[in-house]
Amino acid sequence: MARAGRGGQGLARVAVVVRAGAAPLWWLGVFATGTGVLAPGVTGRWIGVLAGAALFLVTAAVVAQARRGRYDALARGASRAGRYDVLQDRAVTVRAWRRGHRWWLLLAFAVAFGSSFAVPAAGGMLLAGAGAGLRLKAARLGRRERAGDALLWVRVDWLDGRGGNPVGKAVRGLRSTGVAAGDAAPGGARRRAAALV
Template identity: 75%
Template structure:
């Protein structure tokens, strides 16, 4: 489940950084200095809001998690990331274009807002990873509930999470790629 949360972090971060870098080249209506200061404030606010949004729902669903049965369909990390990014690619492109377009009014601010959203998602995934480590169980969303919800792991269609052992699947707690030691 943290995999789905973390799937949007990297595209949002890099699109935001690129849009902010382009904003440094454009003087804009308000000027670069005001744009950078507003962008820094927007970055912090966006990171905090995205990171703390819906934590009660995630906690409640995590507490109600049941052991995954043999008929539950759970996705690998790579499949979950690929599906989320494919399903949201047009939204990501639109957000990036809006951040680029905002550079003509307030340079850098739109890009830093986008990067702040990506940072907030990364922080939320890290929080979920700490919860998974503390409970010694990975949390999963059933594929059919995730698809019915538009890729949102804490939406209305999700009734409860499924849990497996910490070593199940190819994802580490927090949605990161599992690191395997090379056999010598």
């Protein structure tokens, strides 16, 4: 966790927090789908895959749009980060989220895999849809950051102990910096090294 001095605050990128769960949810969902489709299930594979595809699309859309108004309101009211605020590295933010949610991720995978014995592949595709939705949400934040020429940050101490919800009840406002700040690009992806000339 980033530490700040002289009245500054540790700040984590909002888009990185959002994006942190996308990859594990996606890959756990893909694995659960691949292994789950091997079981014939109660409904049969074909119905399971069709149901899973519908769940994937619905879940991705719901997760991508969840709390959109709250994100927009906090982004509009973001204040400039202070001189003594400390920007948390992308890897630290991702690690904190994944460590805090590891048991939930394992439970979600177990449920998705177990559900394949009833409806093959559906649970895994739902899980993958949640991961895709988080990636879409982060991409939308990235477009907003580029359009506003400012990155969005949240105070680390306002995130819960699991690495948190960047727009949770404890979050009373966001901070902003220029787009060159920190080690993550708009949207929360790793910042690409500048090309050598």
